[in-house]
Amino acid sequence: MGAFMFVDTKTQRRASARAAPGPRRFRLGESRGAMGLLFMLPAAAVLLLFLAYPLGLGVWLGMTDTRVGRAGQYIGIENYEMLWTDSVFWTSVFNTLLYTVVASIAKFALGLWLALLLNRHLPFKAFLRAIVLLPWIVPTALSAIAFWWIYDSQFSIISWSLTRLGLIEHNINFLGDPAWARASVIIANVWRGIPFVAITLLAGLQTIPPSLYEAATIDGATPWQRFRYVTFPMLTPIIAVVMTFSVLFTFTDFQLIYVLTRGGPLNATHLMATLSFQRAIPGGNLGEGAAIAVTMIPFLLSAILFSYFGLQRRRWQHGGND
Amino acid sequence: MASVDIRQVRKAFGTFEVIHGIDVDIGDEEFVVLVGPSGCGKSTLLRMIAGLEPISGGEIAIGGRVVNMVPPKERDIAMVFQNYALYPHMTVFDNMAFSLKLRHAERSVIEQRVRQAADILDLTKYLDRYPRQLSGGQRQRVAMGRAIVRDPQVFLFDEPLSNLDAKLRVQMRTEIKALHQRLRTTSIYVTHDQIEAMTMADKIVVMHDGHVEQVGTPLELYDRPVNLFVAGFIGSPAMNFFEGRLRRDGDRAWVEAKGDLVMPAPPGVRGNDGQSVVYGIRPGHLRLASDAEQGLPAEVEVVEPTGDNTLVFCRLGDAVACAATTERFPLRPGERLRLVPQVENGHVFDAATGVRL
Numbered sequence: 114m115g116a117f118m119f120v121d122t123k124t125q126r127r128a129s130a131r132a133a134p135g136p137r138r139f140r141l142g143e144s145r146g147a148m149g150l151l152f153m154l155p156a157a158a159v160l161l162l163f164l165a166y167p168l169g170l171g172v173w174l175g176m177t178d179t180r181v182g183r184a185g186q187y188i189g190i191e192n193y194e195m196l197w198t199d200s201v202f203w204t205s206v207f208n209t210l211l212y213t214v215v216a217s218i219a220k221f222a223l224g225l226w227l228a229l230l231l232n233r234h235l236p237f238k239a240f241l242r243a244i245v246l247l248p249w250i251v252p253t254a255l256s257a258i259a260f261w262w263i264y265d266s267q268f269s270i271i272s273w274s275l276t277r278l279g280l281i282e283h284n285i286n287f288l289g290d291p292a293w294a295r296a297s298v299i300i301a302n303v304w305r306g307i308p309f310v311a312i313t314l315l316a317g318l319q320t321i322p323p324s325l326y327e328a329a330t331i332d333g334a335t336p337w338q339r340f341r342y343v344t345f346p347m348l349t350p351i352i353a354v355v356m357t358f359s360v361l362f363t364f365t366d367f368q369l370i371y372v373l374t375r376g377g378p379l380n381a382t383h384l385m386a387t388l389s390f391q392r393a394i395p396g397g398n399l400g401e402g403a404a405i406a407v408t409m410i411p412f413l414l415s416a417i418l419f420s421y422f423g424l425q426r427r428r429w430q431h432g433g434n435d
Numbered sequence: 436m437a438s439v440d441i442r443q444v445r446k447a448f449g450t451f452e453v454i455h456g457i458d459v460d461i462g463d464e465e466f467v468v469l470v471g472p473s474g475c476g477k478s479t480l481l482r483m484i485a486g487l488e489p490i491s492g493g494e495i496a497i498g499g500r501v502v503n504m505v506p507p508k509e510r511d512i513a514m515v516f517q518n519y520a521l522y523p524h525m526t527v528f529d530n531m532a533f534s535l536k537l538r539h540a541e542r543s544v545i546e547q548r549v550r551q552a553a554d555i556l557d558l559t560k561y562l563d564r565y566p567r568q569l570s571g572g573q574r575q576r577v578a579m580g581r582a583i584v585r586d587p588q589v590f591l592f593d594e595p596l597s598n599l600d601a602k603l604r605v606q607m608r609t610e611i612k613a614l615h616q617r618l619r620t621t622s623i624y625v626t627h628d629q630i631e632a633m634t635m636a637d638k639i640v641v642m643h644d645g646h647v648e649q650v651g652t653p654l655e656l657y658d659r660p661v662n663l664f665v666a667g668f669i670g671s672p673a674m675n676f677f678e679g680r681l682r683r684d685g686d687r688a689w690v691e692a693k694g695d696l697v698m699p700a701p702p703g704v705r706g707n708d709g710q711s712v713v714y715g716i717r718p719g720h721l722r723l724a725s726d727a728e729q730g731l732p733a734e735v736e737v738v739e740p741t742g743d744n745t746l747v748f749c750r751l752g753d754a755v756a757c758a759a760t761t762e763r764f765p766l767r768p769g770e771r772l773r774l775v776p777q778v779e780n781g782h783v784f785d786a787a788t789g790v791r792l
Binding site for chain 1: 485486487506507513514516517518520521523524533534537565566567581585
């Protein structure tokens with residue numbers, strides 16, 4: 114008996130000595146939480162490094178008087194106080210809101226219309242759908258240059274056509290006149306943003322079973338009523354997603370404006386993003402530029418809140434699966 | 436309520452004709468089942484009656500009025516779809532009320548009609564629920580409620596039970612039949628399931644490859660199928676077939692099947708001596724012989740007890756035949772026995788055309 118016990122403990126000791134470095138690793142592998150944390154780390158590191166750090170740095174810079182080539186000092190909310198009385202800043206806020214609201218509504222209306230058209234049985238359907246995506250896949254800077262030509266004060270194809278048609282006598286100064294410039298950049302943005310809305314909504318449209326339309330037809334619905342009572346309500350979840358993204362993209366737009374007008378004429382097309390860049394980099398006032406960028410955060414947060422509520426599953430989406 | 440007349444109706448998709456001139460008369464208050472294998476054109480025919488597919492040729496009349504060019508909503512029909520087609524974003528009440536709302540019916544009328552339909556279908560408890568919160572059978576009933584609320588002249592059913600499990604299917608089958616007996620609305624019901632057709636129909640239309648093979652009551656089709664296709668399609672387990680030659684000697688007629696089997700031909704069979712034929716007999720009409728009797732020698736291959744019935748699959752000549760018996764013989768594979776076909780329930784079809792002789 115004693116011998117047995119002796120052998121027993123000896124084997125145990127040997128076994129535990131062999132496994133000595135093992136148990137910790139073993140436990141880590143067994144714990145789902147620890148493994149999860151481990152697998153999450155790379156993504157978390159990327160997010161922290163490239164999102165959280167720049168954001169924190171921006172907020173910090175906004176509270177300093179940093180200039181290019183000179184480390185700044187903490188000045189509290191002085192930058193914001195200055196912006197509060199800065200009419201150019203307020204113009205840019207107004208421009209940004211106007212640009213976002215008008216362009217988003219136009220993109221939604223035209224995108225939905227295009228999606229409904231593409232959802233029909235058309236010849237060359239796949240080809241047409243691919244074509245529609247073109248404005249979206251061309252780099253913004255390139256399409257902006259094309260628009261620059263279209264809007265040129267002397268060589269504009271629009272002015273040329275309208276003159277030939279006898280509708281106008283003088284070329285339209287698209288990018289030189291404040292009102293025209295605002296309209297022009299909005300149209301260019303809409304042109305570029307429609308494909309995203311249209312293709313996403315098209316994907317949503319295709320999830321609606323055809324038998325629902327047939328049932329509605331037999332129930333006596335006109336085409337408009339089928340849209341109003343079947344298509345639109347069933348599309349609302351995807352509309353919430355696509356419009357949130359569309360609003361965020363439009364609100365933070367920079368490239369198009371910078372290539373077309375650089376914010377001019379008379380700051381009529383300056384958006385918060387372009388003003389921030391102009392004050393910070395060419396102007397050298399990094400602190401002030403950062404402060405302008407930070408003022409965009411409340412607007413963007415409210416857009417995200419909108420999406421948070423918009424994206425929540427509606428009551429009819431709850432429950433079992435089909 | 437109304438009759439539905441289908442006259443020489445054709446349907447072509449491009450140059451490809453799928454329905455080749457069909458004639459069916461559906462009487463007022465009748466429950467007619469269109470049955471056939473997939474691709475036979477039964478659903479297409481139903482959709483043409485509904486107005487969801489244009490008619491390529493011929494005429495469809497509902498209540499005596501030709502509706503070829505009448506839009507669906509003016510045909511006064513209601514349709515129940517295979518996947519129910521309930522509006523997922525509307526409650527059960529709104530689903531059922533939708534057609535009335537579109538017609539600008541009075542609120543009180545809508546309320547009363549929906550409640551009445553819900554009462555019939557036992558859905559009153561669920562009026563505030565959304566379709567996703569219902570079981571398959573309940574959704575099916577909502578789909579029927581939507582049809583009932585409209586009080587149409589004709590109900591159209593497009594394979595309404597095929598998404599349900601077997602037990603529920605049997606239950607809903609009875610419910611639909613009971614509903615028809617109560618409302619007496621002319622109904623046209625499409626299914627590929629011949630048992631559904633047999634159990635529910637006043638009249639069955641068997642379709643195959645865009646043609647009507649036979650129209651008749653369930654028992655007519657079962658007892659006197661006009662051709663091989665109907666004989667094989669109607670009835671479960673399916674009819675046994677034996678290829679052979681018809682023999683005549685005076686008044687006596689019989690079929691010599693391959694494998695030296697001699698089948699007694701039913702009385703009144705037509706056809707000439709030596710004609711190539713197919714002899715058919717249903718499993719229930721093939722009896723296990725008692726010790727003293729003569730019969731066709733067979734060897735048991737598989738025995739399937741279903742409880743009230745036992746299916747015995749036997750090798751009989753060159754073919755495998757199924758015999759159904761209510762008695763519980765202790766049979767084993769390999770066992771030899773003799774089978775006796777009931778003379779009057781045999782069927783003889785021409786081998787070339789498949790037509791009943």
